[in-house]
Amino acid sequence: MKKILLGNEAIVQGALEAGVDFVSAYPGTPSSEIGIIFGKIAKKHGIYFEFSTNEKVALEAAVGASFSGLKCLVAMKNFGLNVASDALLPFVYTGTKGPTVIIVADDPSCWSSGQSEENSRAFAYLAHIPILEPSDAQEAKEFVKLGFKVSEKFNIPVIVRTTTRIAHQKMPVEIGKIKRSKTTGRFVKDVNRFVTMPPRVLEMKEELLDKIERIREFAEKTGIIQGRASDKLGIITSGISYLYVMEVLKEFKMNIPVLKLAFFYPLPEKKIKNFIKGLKKVLIVEELEPFLEKEIKALAKENNPKLQILGKDVLPEVRELNTEKVGLAVAKLSGKQYRIPKSSSLNVPKRFPRLCPNCSYWFVFSAIKKAAPKGTIFGGDIGCYMLAGFPPHNLQDYLSCMGSSIGIAHGIKKGSGQKLITLIGDSTFFHAGIPALINTVFNKSNPLIIVMDNRITAMTGHQTHPGVGQTGMGEPTEEIKIDEVAKACGVKNIKVIDPINIKELQNTIKEFLNKKEVSVIVARRMCAYWAKRLKRKK
Amino acid sequence: MPETFNIIISGTGGQGLITLTQIIAEAALIEVYDIKTSELHGLSQRGGEVETHIRFGEKVYSPLVALGSADLILGLETLESLRAFFYANSKTIFLVNKFTLSFPGSPKEKEILRKLKTITKNPKIIPASEICQKELGKEVVSGIYLLSYAVHKKLIPLKPNSILKAITKIVPEKYLDLNKKAFELAAKPGFKHG
């Protein structure tokens, strides 16, 4: 039976068919639906699911569950892997007990990512972790299952890397049988296996490198070669780029060999060498940085030194690919004429995203505008309140990664002494804001921090977090109060204000801006959009 | 029908583009086509630009409609229809909801419509929002209304019945009746579409 599935839905289906036991996630577009869906279905399938405080904790939770023998899935967006990376490297060294797949969603063209156009493939080199790259939703499902298989066979965590156009692509997907899950495993002590410390850690590294070579052998049997070796041209590609390649070849009515790789790491080197052996020219089609191209250039040196390799000289390194861009590259490979179909864009004024009409952030922005003296610096962080940076607000002088608003505020205060107000969302505060808040107290700086406590992780589709009082599976839990956290961190000036009391908010901002120590205002009112949704659900 | 049928739906956040996309994809599956769609999720804010791609045919690889290769542009908002011009060629059909969500600095609706008429041969501009508001008291189903119009006028090579089946499958029970009504409203013979 076939069902139309979103790439992320197909990933969930793949995990169910593999019999996943334990799932943890922190939301982030384009990976967020994975957690949202598991939150809804976990109980029914006898699976444990949680939204963790951040991606590092999500991964650590899976590490523990894997050590206890459970089959684990962790989902996050690209930047999440940066946060989780400290836990990632030792996990690859110790290896898994219960098979573990980590979904990492990249976002070329930054459709829903502000801070950088990250290519998470680079983590393969840093962590020696196998990476699989599906091309479409059907394959996303299959590669999750393949990932579990590789993980089980070699006791190593495996990354399945998607991009926006896979995660948010729909197609008919063949639905298979769902395997039974279990929620309880058993941790069997094994110091040699679970403790990373020298000198054992160095042995572990040797074992890991050895494992990677065995996985490379396995990878030789994956990937597909398409088309006939009719002439001396070929294409090597993987992931979403493969779809653009096939679309172009169909349009050009060309039938040249295409090698589509499943593994980005470890690469099936023999397969690639065999493929390029007879060729005169090969085109490497990959998005973002030319990692494959560099590898293949090195392989060709041994194997076919005369081979002409086209890659980033005919394809852009910034922004996602599409059929048109790949069309031009294939035309250059084959000496064909190709004109991008005629089209023209009109000069249509840009529509900036806006806060919902009844969002409480309007009140906060307005109070800040009225209360802050000229020259005040405005710090921004990640969430709906990023819109502070757009007109009509224009209240954002720096913006970086999650939680950084406070850390950077401290540095600016220390470095310049200028007046500063910084915003941070509730989910972001729990995710990465607390260590930075402690640092302002510890090292004595005095920014004014306004926590935009809208009782939910709004931007990514309204997921729960530690301040909500409900777990990812919908169970009641302790509601952690931000003002109490701030107090425990040693903050003296704390006030919880409902931002519709705009006058009080304004006065407090004025008062706190003159304090010698750090101040925290918790602007608490539920996200209006979510409040409406909750009401409708009832 | 061309080898692959390419649709762009353009509009603004909160207009139900994702549901419309899913409905068309399901209908195409009912008719045993290969299908790919692409959509951008995750912007909770209302009113931002949204655009989805739907392609169906014998065999479809890319989820993205290439520049200048749309067969149909289904515009739920006038200015966003204009923005999607990017994907149009001289044969592309524009089916546009006469509904404008203006913002500071945006052109007037009259101006947008004039522009649409000068750049395309086939703009079909239908006051779907107005009709749905007047007849059903709900403006949100204007997308369904337009989709129904499109299949009944054979602007999409899918059977009206497949769309109806897809609606029944996808739309939650609570809203099904309203959506079916919007579908039937556009199918009424002799109904004046404004």
Ligand SMILES: Cc1ncc(C[n+]2csc(CCOP(=O)(O)OP(=O)(O)O)c2C)c(N)n1
């Ligand atoms: C490391 C990392 N993980 C996840 C994300 C995705 N992300 C963007 S905004 C956001 C949620 C912010 O929620 P909150 O701070 O509560 O602000 P709100 O959107 O509710 O205003 C997340 C998780 C990210 N940008 N970086």
Ligand code: SF4
């Ligand atoms: S989703 Fe919630 S937090 Fe985001 S703009 Fe809308 S009301 Fe505000």
